[in-house]
Amino acid sequence: MENIITNLKTQLKDKKVLVAVSTGIDSSVLLDILIKNKETLNIEIVVAHVNHQRREESEKEAEYIKEYCNENNIKIYTKTLSKVSDGNFQEWARKERMAFFYEIARAENIKYVLLAHHAQDNLETILMRLIRSSSLKGYAGIEELSRYKDIYIYRPLLRVTKDQIKEYANNHNVRYFDDKSNEEDKYFRNRIRKYIIPSMEEENPKLYQAINDFSKTLINASQIIEDETNKFIENKVLVHNNIISFSQNNFKTLSPFLATEVLFTLLKPYGFSKENVEEIIKQINASKPLIINKIRPNLTMVKEYGMVHFTKETLETEPFFLEIKEEGVYKLPKNREIVFKNNLCEFKANKGNICYNNKELPIYIRTKREGDFIRYSHGTKKVSDILTNLKVSWLERHDILLLCNKDGEVTDILGYRVNNK
Incomplete structure (x- = not known):
């Protein structure tokens, strides 16, 4: 924990920050650290709290954090999620929270939003993505500093273990609330936390250091891939009038891995999976000279005369x-x-x-x-x-x-x- 203050000074000194506080142990410890070092960092703190209304204790927790912020002269914004998601609740709630944080950041002219993800959260995320499949960057886990639109998302506790957070809470009498839903087996992340990670911790006492090294290695590797991907797109891809175009021969010079990354990046707005992209690459590399494929209701691929085009426009002729x-x-x-x-x-x-x-x-x-x-x-x-x-x-x-x-x-x-x- 001793490196936290040094890192906070590097990132946040003299800044106004928004801290997401759920009243769980992680975010409560983060808020306590910031308050205790407020003068040293010369920061202005604003708090955001989201009431998910999924537990009986939710109202009590919301009232507590309001009182706590008032006592510490901290401005607080709260939001209650009233809609019940029909699909993946956790993913839906995450998007709702991020939209809420962004709204506050814009209103308060804040550039840094602080989240309390820690080392175990990162390990859980890496394991989930390994099991379900992801990109090279995805396998690297959670980023300590990332962008969301025009603001930064900063996670100061990402290299801190859960045990260290618990130790800090005990030593500094930090009040927090336990979320019992974190123990429910119906959530994939919870099952990983309860049944997989304990065995890994037994096998390697320095597990989190190993995961940290693993994450850094993949982040560096993904940066190299990202640079090469962007280089090809900047030099070999033409985007004009909602049409993406590139030479089939230029595309064939790419390694299979890099070809997938280039196409995945170009088609990212359309929600393609890596499997979708690999199928499209097969058509690009096929010997058939002319292919017209409506791969989405709003996207058509045309391969002809050695060129590959992706267009949003319909190819149906409007009579004139x-x-x-x-x-x-x-x-x-x-x-x-x-x-x-x-x-x-x-x-x-x-x-x-x-x-x-x-x-x-x-x-x-x-x-x-x-x-x-x-x-x-x-x-x-x-x-x-x-x-x-x-x-x-x-x-x-x-x-x-x-x-x-x-x-x-x-x-x-x-x-x-x-x-x-």
Whole structure:
């Protein structure tokens, strides 16, 4: 415990901090340490308490911490969780707490939120993730200092054992409340604490030092992986208009592990598991040149012409039809426009202008249809085949517009030079 004050000075001196206090032994000890060293650290303390309403003692504990903070001239915020989660209560409650802490931090202009996780919490987390599977960084356990949006989450007791916390509480007469739900076998974490960790402690008296070393090693290794992942994303991945794109050949230069990390990072907002990502990588590495896969309702993967794209946009074409009766400027979908003037049709994406005869008006602009073709002097050619020859991406094809004469025959593909003479 002697290193705690030194670490607190390094992280918190002259700062305003928010301390999450449940009234259990861990957070009560943390609050006591901060109060006793308040002058030394020159800190301002604000307390947050969440009443989960899961036990009869909850109301009593909430009243106690309010009185305690008033006696010590500490500002306190409290929240009562009224909603009952239908799923994983612990995970739901954790998210509710973090949202509450963040709300207070923003209101009080606080950058550091302190949580009382300790060495045994870290070991429990590592074991849970080893059993259930996680990332390399996840296997490292709980971070002592991490970010949540634009604030820091700091855990000063993370290298302190439970026995040391109990010893401090006894020596300093710290009042706290026991949470009996921590003994219930229905929670996975509790089962690990009760049945697995005691055996590990018997096998290695220096278990927590070993776990600390293990955690540090994985954190350092995961940082190297994260740096390499970010390097590839920054240099080889293009993100534009909600489309993520990269070269298939560049992606294949990555090791299988790093390829998984890169794709997992890119697709993290969509909630993919590592297993999902590995299946997508199989499609990227497959010999099939064209793959279009709607992997989520709001995400489609397109592999073509040596490129891989992930897009939020639907690839379904929105029908469009426009009759041009006279010269002028006309608005088109996707903030495009086309100009008809002096027998020339000017479309920004075209390499050169398209000629037309204003005596042959009206002419039409419409979206592509199945079976469309352009007539040449030597025969006809399907629009789809022309686009394939021009290597037009499937991401672009659903935005294609065709220029048609007054008889409805396709004469040009807007944005692409097509010689139909």
